Amino acid sequence: DVKVTQSSRYLVKRTGEKVFLECVQDMDHENMFWYRQDPGLGLRLIYFSYDVKMKEKGDIPEGYSVSREKKERFSLILESASTNQTSMYLCASRPGTGVYNEQFFGPGTRLTVL
Amino acid sequence: GQNIDQPTEMTATEGAIVQINCTYQTSGFNGLFWYQQHAGEAPTFLSYNVLDGLEEKGRFSSFLSRSKGYSYLLLKELQMKDSASYLCAVIDSNYQLIWGAGTKLIIKP
Numbered sequence: 001d002v003k004v005t006q007s008s009r010y011l012v013k014r015t016g017e018k019v020f021l022e023c024v025q026d027m028d029h030e031n032m033f034w035y036r037q038d039p040g041l042g043l044r045l046i047y048f049s050y051d052v053k054m055k056e057k058g059d060i061p062e063g064y065s066v067s068r069e070k071k072e073r074f075s076l077i078l079e080s081a082s083t084n085q086t087s088m089y090l091c092a093s094r095p096g097t098g099v100y101n102e103q104f105f106g107p108g109t110r111l112t113v114l
Numbered sequence: 115g116q117n118i119d120q121p122t123e124m125t126a127t128e129g130a131i132v133q134i135n136c137t138y139q140t141s142g143f144n145g146l147f148w149y150q151q152h153a154g155e156a157p158t159f160l161s162y163n164v165l166d167g168l169e170e171k172g173r174f175s176s177f178l179s180r181s182k183g184y185s186y187l188l189l190k191e192l193q194m195k196d197s198a199s200y201l202c203a204v205i206d207s208n209y210q211l212i213w214g215a216g217t218k219l220i221i222k223p
Contacts, residue, residue, distance in 0.1 A: 004156070040122075040215055042201070042215045043213040100144070100145055102147065102162065105157045105158070108154075
């Protein structure tokens with residue numbers, strides 16, 4: 001059974017804190033993605049990675065960075081959390097054979113920044 | 115700009131049929147996905163269409179018309195467990211995935 005796991009389901013942080021969100025997949029997928037999901041908006045891509053140590057900016061990378069040191073793990077970092085980063089964060093992975101393949105999502109991390 | 119439109123919310127009755135529409139204006143088209151997302155859970159894949167026509171998978175079917183920039187997801191014999199959000203997503207000419215905001219489907223007994 002394929003699986004994408006995220007380190008926390010719920011997280012509460014204070015403004016200015018550095019926040020780490022971890023994502024691990026066990027499917028040996030090349031591609032990994034970080035999205036945020038807000039009410040009334042579609043999933044918005046923050047960053048993605050198509051290989052170890054490779055990263056590409058998505059649509060809304062400002063205020064975020066990522067790390068992919070191992071194939072199975074993709075971390076999202078909020079350098080200095082702000083209240084407008086309160087959101088649901090979803091990690092996904094996809095095999096590298098084609099963009100037409102489905103993405104597999106983790107359960108999400110609901111982050112609240114106070 | 116790129117845009118995907120879906121109704122925000124729909125209500126249907128258990129046992130009935132419901133059609134969820136998705137219209138898109140994107141720079142190019144390389145396929146369309148439908149995902150299901152139960153509240154508080156991860157989205158899960160339902161279907162992928164790249165050619166015009168209807169794809170049937172059990173109680174769920176997905177239709178695509180590329181000339182009209184239009185797709186729909188048809189759910190038959192609705193069950194209470196079908197209460198969820200349904201997300202439409204299009205692959206554009208740059209092979210990026212553009213997501214709609216999703217349609218929340220409420221099933222009533």
